[in-house]
Amino acid sequence: MKRYVAVRVIKALLTVLFVWTVVFILSRVTGDPVDWMLQSGGDMRAREQLRHNLGLDLPLAQQYFRAIAGMLTGDAGTSFYYARPVSDLFAERMTATLTLGAVVFGVTILFGVPLGVFAALRHNSVLDRLTMGFSVAGYTVPNFVLGILLIFIFSLHLKLLPSGSVGTPAHFVLPVIAMSVAPAANVARLTRSALLDVIGQDFLECARAKGAKESRVIFKHALRNALISVVTILGAQLGYIIGGSVVVETVFAWPGIGTLIVNSAKQRDFPVVQFGVMIICISVTAINLLVDLSYSALDPRIRGRD
């Protein structure tokens, strides 16, 4: 078990390092940042000065390690566009993004899991069909399209809810819906099939044969066994939610890091994008690591193994 944890942690660290390296190489291979910053050209001396200030005149290896050291100490450079420290820009917007993400994740669990469970218990019923239909909608309606439809119906026509920005709880409603439909549909579909797999297995028949009440069979035996898969499914959705947040934040002008990253990408403000991608990569990797570890803690077959 210790060995398992160690191997996972090392793999996660390697993953982050690998992504960082790729991003670093990409940023240096694809062009000269000075060209992007001085669109008009600028004279040679100004260019050299800028180059020196950015540390771009150092050997590549040195730049690479300086950048890593900077990331670790929270000094991620200065934004070209906003002309402010990148870490400040992120610190200001982190709360908005995290609040939104947390609410969306809660809604995903609250709707996705019960829907999947009921669909599996009433296999082939109307509810089951509806759930499957909902899950098709989940992966065929892009979140930005859903966001626009919601704005069109609830803000512009019915004038019930605000179409953007933050302030009141009402501001959360539309972005949360736009962001959670797809992951909730995924969770419902996958929970359903995980539970159907378990329900088909012999040990449930055995529990029934012992005379256990049906509700006990479902809650004590079936759900507990399906739980392991559900944890994995939920973990995978977190990555999905983070990915979706960029788009939905843009649609609803949510002042979070998603909007910041997209705007910076348009300005080719690469210190911001670089830092943003690393934050995303680290969070997703950390989530995957936690899912892996909780998976092993929940599943006695893995727990006992070394």
Next chain:
Amino acid sequence: MKQNKIKIRRGIPPLILFLMATFLLIAIVSLLAPVLFPVDLKDTDLMLRLKPPKFVDPQSPYLFGTDSLGRDVATRLLYATRTSLIISVSGMLLAVLLGLVVGVVSGLGRGAVDLSLMFVTDAELSVPTTFIGIVCATMMGANALTTIIVIGVTGWPGFARLVRGQVMQIRNISFIECSRALGASKPRIFFEHILSNIASPLIVQTTVSLGAFILLESTLSYLGLGIQPPETSLGVMVSEGRDYMLQNWWLAIIPSLVIVVLLMQISLVGDWLRDRLDPQLKSKR
């Protein structure tokens, strides 16, 4: 009874047939748009801006009205669909090609290639595809080529894993040994035996992922990180129409619906293909 069963297996259900036919129709008409409706996308006419569509004003000469720069929306819609399809399909071909090469090499070779493939795939999964698109757009500039590369780069690991698994399954089957014993070269074995035996799951995967690629392309272009105006794609049209939603809601809603329709066609046909060609994958989704 038995005959009935065979009929179900062989025939194509009417719904699927309808979806396939409409998809092909959309694809062909939009691909032929420059021939059927030759216009210059840069041409604007501010006198004709924001004219209503036929379903609002039956007298209007424009089927879907005109946009904020006075361009015919219906024509632009065809060009946009065309661009979205061309970019997604090119990206898909790149992804399939990369995936095939890496998958076959690691499936036949094992060892170091295999380990690195698994590592790179895991690493890619730790960055949501949208972010890979954002990084590439920042570094390489937002344009059609970047989007194609993004699709290829995010798409190939899925194909590589699939191909690798399939190749590992069949590489020790004796008809491959037999070809080797006959002195067949590696390319010959690949084209004659391996490719035909992994074709079914590959077709299923290709279809299903085409939907994901169209989604990625429209998302990037919606964010302004894909193709740039005056060129247009479905995401660009949604994004342009967004600002006029209060009065001219159709400008954003019509291209949105086209995206949904395309994705739905592809995903339903893909699911059907999966059940049909690849029964063992049936329950996985």
Next chain:
Amino acid sequence: MSDAALLEVRDVKKYFPIKKGALPRRQAAVLKAVDGVSFAVARGETLGIIGESGCGKSTLARLIMGLSDPSGGDVIYDGSPVTQKMPLALRRRIQMVFQDPYASLDPRMSIRRIVEEPLRIHERLSGAEKTGSIVPVLEQVGLGPDALGKYPHEFSGGQRQRIGIARALVLNPEMLICDEPVSALDVSIQAQVLNLLSHLKKSRGLTYLFISHDISVIKHISDRVMVMYLGQVMELADKKTLFAGAAHPYTLALISAIPTAHTGKKTTRIILEGDLPSPIHVPPGCPFQTRCPGAADICGKKRPELRELSAGHYAACHFAKGCERI
């Protein structure tokens, strides 16, 4: 061994390293699949190779087909070395019939494409010429030209094996390596396929290397028989000598397992204790000592050489002359 040998195998070894652990992988053990095997096959004869599964028969077949290269020793075919890179002109002279008729035919190919495959690789022929060369071969194995357009799943196991044989014959090879060609078939079909092979051998003057784990099949088809155990040769003799006066206790045990029709005669069946040891842990000395009813001290210390007991009769046992006592 004789100069007229078509195929000669000289002290061939094939070792597989067993690796353990993630990076760095260290070599934990060596699997000796084939360990110092020598024999020769004369033109026109059938050499049967018998042994339990895992004794290295199939690895040996792969070496002879040039599908893998030996770790030591040589395989010589008609004076030329057999390797993975041998020229096509040499390769086409040896063909192989595979064990599993379900796996050895590509399910996506029609019978025409399957049987034509050797021609596509070795010759440049027009479509009509190819059809002209494969139809007679298909007829020889008992299939009509209507089979050409069909696919493997439309045939039974026995018919599939006939298709596999036809594919092996289209290039007019001199030698066929048959690796358990009937073990996947029903007993009733086995005889048909064996008879077909015997018939083809006569009509085409073929040389066979016939591998099986079934002593009855080997007895039926072979001229000479080689007994293998854990990658080594235990006994080698012509069929009559072997079945009348086997010298090695392992051979005796195999022969005693043949069911006999005449029940009046009392035969004692020798039942071997225990399982085949793993080829990774071959004991020093005689490989058979762990299961041999007559094992003595020397068997655990010294590996018995393959000795010639009488003309053409070889055995690897310290007690080969005195094994009557078993």
